[in-house]
Amino acid sequence: MKRVFIKNARLLSQGVELRPTTISVENGRIVSLGDAEPQAGAEVLDLGGKYLSPGFTDIQLNGGIRKFFSQTPDAETLAEMTEGCLKHATPYYQPTLVTALPETIFEAIEAVREAMKTDPHILGMHLEGPFLNPVRRGAHTLEYIRIPDDELLDKLIEKGKGVISLITVAPEQFTDAQIKKLIASGIQVSAGHSEICYDGAKDAFDKGIRIVTHLYNAMSAFEPRKPGLVGAALDDDRVYGPIILDGAHCHPAQARVAYRAKGERLILITDAAVLGREMDELDFEGFHAKLTPDGFYYNRDGKLAGSAIDMPEAIKNAMSYLNITLAEAVAMATDRPAKAVGRDKQIGQLTVGYPAFFSVFTDEVTDAKSLCFYPEK
Structure with a gap:
């Protein structure tokens, strides 16, 4: 496969802007940074x-553009989710x-095993x-929520090997032996x-949980004399806090x-029901989400039912809400979520050998596009 020489680029990685303005890729991998001139015969991209x-990463995404994974957990939905993620500049995701x-x-x-x-x-x-x-x-x-039982837990662990990369649980519902086993x-x-x-x-x-699910939402709140899960997550430097902005x-x-x-352990997620706000309503098997005129999904009980943002919007909001630089906000959507799910040795950095996704x-961020180079088959 021909080498591609990318020039006149402002490279952001791990919270800083790198000094090189060029990067070369070949066979789906980064092969060099900072070359002054392209290799003979290389394609040049200005x-x-x-x-x-590095490609934006969303570790909590519920649907694609018009399909919701929990409603149709199949190959077609996963293909549409990938299409939607690439359209919204997010080359890595967890359905x-x-x-x-x-x-x-x-x-x-x-379905995920086959798709992967x-x-x-x-x-x-x-x-x-x-x-x-x-x-x-x-x-x-409500009807689908279960108390953990050993038979189902063992089957999930067995069937989920190599597929389930993250599982959200209420730890208080587990016995000590069950949570240790999980x-x-x-996983x-x-x-x-x-x-x-x-x-x-x-x-x-202390037993080994190192992340919470959508910080502040659907968890015991931070109250006087009762700090709850929110307080524990904020207070523990070992724990990552994904947040929906x-x-x-x-x-x-x-x-x-x-x-x-949290500092570097605060990471961005979308928890989007679907991407692009193209679905006005989702309704199946007790799950309901309706898009309101101001652009949010709520259910019939008035509870939020996933978000409607994409990752570029989340990054732009992070800059505004947190008063941080673009490089810092991008880190919250690239190398830091990769670390949170144990994939930082494979993705999330502009480093030689890493995938060229x-x-x-621009400074606007919401105009972001995916640029992916795949290895030869």
Whole structure:
């Protein structure tokens, strides 16, 4: 495959702007940075001063453009999710399945397993449920929420190997042996949709949980004398805090508090129901989401039901809400989520040997596009 020499690019990686303005790729990988001239015979791509970063990464995405993964957990939906992510400058994502019946969960696992054989954009599946606390279920279907039982847990661990990369659970619903077994399985465990107290959350973190699900939302709140899961997550430097910055899921002041507390462990997610606000309403098996005139998804109970933003919007909002640089906001959507799910040795950096999946954009950010170079087959 011919080498591609990309010039006149402002390179952003790991929270800083790099000094080189050129990058070369070949066979789907970065092969050099900072070459003064292209190699003989290389194709030249002039970005005209636009920014280039590692591909944006969304570890919690529920749907594509007009398809919702939990409604149709199949190959067609995953293909549309990848198409939607690439359209919205997000070359890496985790399709997220909300609380569902066991047969639907296993159907989704097999669909993702097959898709991952040929689709390099899927990092694995985020299973959000079914072991949640009903009190903090949010928009999840109450009838499908379950108390963990050993038989189902063992089957999920067995069937989910190599596919389930993240599972959201309410730790207080588990026995000590069950939560230890799940953590030991190698699946990344996230605390969310939980009413756990501060001390219980700290104990769960001590056992190995290192991430929470959509910080501030669907978790025990930070109250006087009761810091809850929010307080425990903010207080523990080991724990990542994915946050939805859409103007509805949390107040900008709460986002700033989280950024001061978490620093490099605060990461961006969209938790988008679908991308691009092209679906006005979703309604199936007890799950309902309707797009309001101001651009948010709510269910019939008035609860938020996923967001409607894409990752470029989240980055732009991060700059505004947190008063941070573009390079810092981009890091919250690239190398930091990669670290949060244990993939930082494979993706998230402009480093020789890393995949050549990029996002390209101007200062506006919301004009971002994907730029992906694939290896030879």
